[in-house]
Amino acid sequence: MRRAMMLLVLGVLLLAACAPEPNVSAITPPYIDTGVDPEAWALIPAGVFPFGQHDHPTLIETDYEMMITTVTNEQFARYLNEALAAGVIRVGEVEVEAGEQVWIEEGVAGYYPGEPYDGYKHEEEIRAGDKLYLPLYDPGVRILFDGVQFASIPEYRNHPATMVTWFGANAYCSFYDWRLPLEVEWEKAARGTELVDGRGLPFPWGTHIERNHANFYSSFDLFEKMFGKLGNTTPVGLFNGQSYNGFETLNGASPYGLYDMAGNVWQWTGDDYPKQHYRHMRGGSFYSYEVDLRVWKFNSAGPQYYSPQVGFRCAR
Amino acid sequence: MHFIKDRFNYLFGSTRGLTLTAIAVVSIITAVWGMLSGPMVEWGIRDVVVKLLNLQMVQAEREARIIMLYHTIAMTIVAIEVYIITEILPMKRHQQTMINATITAGYLTAAVFGMAFAYWGQNFIFHGLFLLGQSLVFFAGILLATALWPWKKEYRLAPDSPYAHTKNGLDLERLAFFVMAVATLLSASWGAVTGSYWGNGHETFLAEDLIRNPFKTYLQKAIIGHLHIMLTLIAVAITLIVGRWLDFKGLLHRIAMPLMIVGTIIITFGALSVVWLEWAHTTIYVGSVGVMLAALFFVIYSWDMLIKEGTAGIRRPTFWQKIKALLSDPLRFGPGWQMVFMNFTVSGVGIFMAVKLTEIFRVWPHREERITLTGHWHILASLIATIILFYFADQSGLKGKARKWFGWTVIIMSNIAFASVTVFSMKRLFVGEAEQQNIVNWTMLLTDIGLATVLLVLAIFMAWRLIDLFKARGFWRAEYNQEIKRSAEAEIEEQRKKLKELEETLKEVEE
Known part of the structure; x- marks a missing residue:
């Protein structure tokens, strides 16, 4: 009897795990207007700030601006239409090269001039040629192409543009004469210059993290209820202190007023590190534990990488 | 008073008692600090524990805290292995006592003050004491290596011995222990310097954070x-x-x-x-x-x-x-099986990663590579812990159904957990990011169930040993008496040899 009970309990637990999880790409979330303007920029003044986990005083010599939110699907779709009209991108098959792997993908591509290659151990070789910007037929893609025009899935129009490779993010910023922020610029914009007990801020808003500060793994945001524990992107600037259908957010803005500098999506940065060429991402994502939301943490991948949890913003 | 004195003497004066104490220390650390990560965070238990214990969780100090925690656990595990080695390998009684006393003082000092430094404010007196504790463990290691010195006459094996030995009787197993001890001392110095x-x-x-830095x-x-x-x-x-x-x-x-x-x-x-x-x-x-x-x-x-x-x-x-015969005793089958299982979850994964590094793992983002790295060494550490448990449970006289239930639960549930961790860490081989929810839920659930069950079984085992300590004629008493008897016999033997040597010396002088 006892054995049967134990087996029953184990069975129930396993069945609970078998319960069909929502298919993320099949659900459309409600559109939520956060009131935050994705076209806005924030000024980050020149000066010294504590850089990295060990707070090295680091000087940035000039003022610069960064987008206050990550680029949205609507903005990226608009860019794709303009770039297609200008003839700087194409739609079709593109050869993707990563490590020793080469494969063909259907997507948006554009030219990239390549990078110096030193033949260093494990170095990624980035050759000149057409590079993938955005795959078109991955379940994670939120931008549709009808053969003529690109458009965001309406409900996702103010969500971060994801599934964009570093090449695509770089091309977006360059198209408008902007650039991807360097890691050091990104971090200063995220944490500012304030010191608390002799240390720089670990999160854009302060020293501690609550579940409704940002969109991260198991943060129980209103989209997690819909998409399961792994969650999904949330509209840019959602965590601004407002309440949405009973879901109260705390203001997660950085000292310079940038939103989503922790959580929601990892963000590509612009540095090209010699002898490796991996591109660093900052900020953590909806799939990250809170430790990866600390401002100095980074993720990295080859510039051909795309993911439902990676987006970007530009600097100028 | 006798009640406490007897138990204290057993827990800190006998090899078995010392091993039990050290396992209890690791269990307590695992139980409390295990509540600071994984599903415990999701369920809000981490926040309760942090408040209850007044832990100071400065974000920038997380990696340092983890390093202190690893060292505390490692020191305790090293102490357990040293206790066992001093018990199973022939050495002089005073050497055994000295080694065990030193390492006990060392690991306890390192554990108490290391954790205090890491989690209750960075008081550098505590850090100094943490280093002192580690130094004592190191010193105990030197004493152990000295005691293990395999070229001594009395440790030579007979020519017909079934154990590995050289032509002149050098015990190669003892030499292997000695080499391991010396290598450990050298490697510890490496870390200390x-x-x-x-x-x-x-x-x-943390090493896994630097993996891609050329x-x-x-x-x-x-x-x-x-x-x-x-x-x-x-x-x-x-x-x-x-x-x-x-x-x-x-x-x-x-x-x-x-x-x-x-x-x-x-x-x-x-x-x-x-x-x-x-x-x-x-x-x-x-x-x-x-x-x-x-x-x-x-x-x-x-x-x-x-x-x-x-x-x-x-x-x-x-x-x-x-x-049927092979599987009849899980405690004695377990060590070998865990070593075989390790090849699928640790060595196999490691070799696969090395061979396919640029083809697969460097195509993945760093975070995925990091999961695989941390996963495979956590599994190795945990497998070692289960083998220690098999040994200690056997030595504790676990018999009958309790032996089978304990052994099989640890084997099966740890294997489920570690297999799930391996599948989780390798999931990118067969599922894309947009479609991974099911596999993530499955593997995480099975990991949690597996680990929780192993910890539960360990808790039951430790509770049994704790209750036993309250009995006047408990198992602890038998273990203690047996050890006193063994020690006394060894001491008599040593004294006999010494007496013989002295008599021979006297004879030589008189002649």
């Missing part, structure tokens, strides 16, 4: 070498211990011991030479082959022994009778 630069040009880091400093490389070799040597030690426990001998023992000795030397050199040698990894692979072959021979021997034992009364046992 590097650690001394902490705050003086060297910053705290420019690592010598200090960073030294730490990476140190942490890998220390875990490897802990694994070598437990392999030798279980070999001794299950009376590994005969032809396979004679082949295994030289392989273990040479493998340990090469692998230690390889791991430490990461600092300056480009081809250090090749050396590590060569050393690993030796160590792993030795472990394989132990597995073959121990399983063959179990089969022979279980089918002793049967003239021509069938395949199923042999399997």
Whole structure:
């Protein structure tokens, strides 16, 4: 009897795990207007700030601006239409090269001039040629192409543009004469210059993290209820202190007023590190534990990488 | 008063008691600090524990806290292995007492003050005491190496001994223990010297965070070498211990011991030479082959022994009778099985990663590679812990159904958990990010169930040992008396030898 009970309990637990999880790409979330303007920029003044986990005083010599939110699907779709009209991108098959792997993908591509290659151990070789910007037929893609025009899935129009490779993010910023922020610029914009007990801020808003500060793994945001524990992107600037259908957010803005500098999506940065060429991402994502939301943490991948949890913003 | 004195003497004055105390220390640390991560965070338990214990969780100090935690657990595990070694290998009684006393003072000081420094404010007096504790553990290691010195006359084996030995009787198993101890001391020095630069040009880091950085400093490389070799040597030690426990001998023992000795030397050199040698990894692979072959021979021997034992009364046992015999005692089957299982979840994964690094793993984002790295060494550490538990449960006299339930639960549930962690860490091989929810939920649930059950079984076992301590004629008393008897006999034997030597000296002088 006892054995049967134990087996029953184990069975129930396993069945609970078998319960069909929502298919993320099949659900459309409600559109939520956060009131935050994705076209806005924030000024980050020149000066010294504590850089990295060990707070090295680091000087940035000039003022610069960064987008206050990550680029949205609507903005990226608009860019794709303009770039297609200008003839700087194409739609079709593109050869993707990563490590020793080469494969063909259907997507948006554009030219990239390549990078110096030193033949260093494990170095990624980035050759000149057409590079993938955005795959078109991955379940994670939120931008549709009808053969003529690109458009965001309406409900996702103010969500971060994801599934964009570093090449695509770089091309977006360059198209408008902007650039991807360097890691050091990104971090200063995220944490500012304030010191608390002799240390720089670990999160854009302060020293501690609550579940409704940002969109991260198991943060129980209103989209997690819909998409399961792994969650999904949330509209840019959602965590601004407002309440949405009973879901109260705390203001997660950085000292310079940038939103989503922790959580929601990892963000590509612009540095090209010699002898490796991996591109660093900052900020953590909806799939990250809170430790990866600390401002100095980074993720990295080859510039051909795309993911439902990676987006970007530009600097100028 | 006698009640407390007797128990204290058992827990801190006998090898079994010391081992039990150390297992209790690891269990408590695991139970409390295990509540700070994984599902405990999701369920809000972490926040309650942090408030309840007034833990100071400064975000920038997380990596340093984890390093202190790893060291605390590692010191305690090393102490457990040392207790067992001093019990199972012949050495002088005073050496055993000295080693055990020193390492006990060391690991407890390191654990208490290390954790206090890490989690209750950075009081540098605590940090100093943490270093003092580690130094005592190191000193105990020197005493152990001295006690293990295999070239002493009294430790030579007879020419017809079934255990590996040289022509002049040098006990190769003892030599393997000695080499392991010396290699551990060298590797600990490696970490200590590097650690001394902490705050003086060297910053705290977790190795998995640096994996893709092509420019690592010598200090960073030294730490990476140190942490890998220390875990490897802990694994070598437990392999030798279980070999001794299950009376590994005969032809396979004679082949295994030289392989273990040479493998340990090469692998230690390889791991430490990461600092300056480009081809250090090749050396590590060569050393690993030796160590792993030795472990394989132990597995073959121990399983063959179990089969022979279980089918002793049967003239021509069938395949199923042999399997039944093999599986009849999970505690003695477990060590070998966990070593085999390790190949699928640790060595196999490691080799696969090395072979397919640029083709697969470097195509994934760093975070995925990091999960695989941390996953596979956590599994190795936990497998070692389960083998220690098999040994200690057996020595605790666990019998009948309790023995079977304990053994099989630990084997099955730990294997489910570690297999799930491996699938989770390798999920990108077969599922894309947009479609991974099911596999993530499944593997995480199975991991949590597996680990929780193993910890529950451990808790029950420890509760049993705790309750036993309250009994006047409990198991602890029998263990204690047995040890006193063994010690007394050993002491008498030593004194007899000494007396004989003195008499001979007197004779020489008189002549």
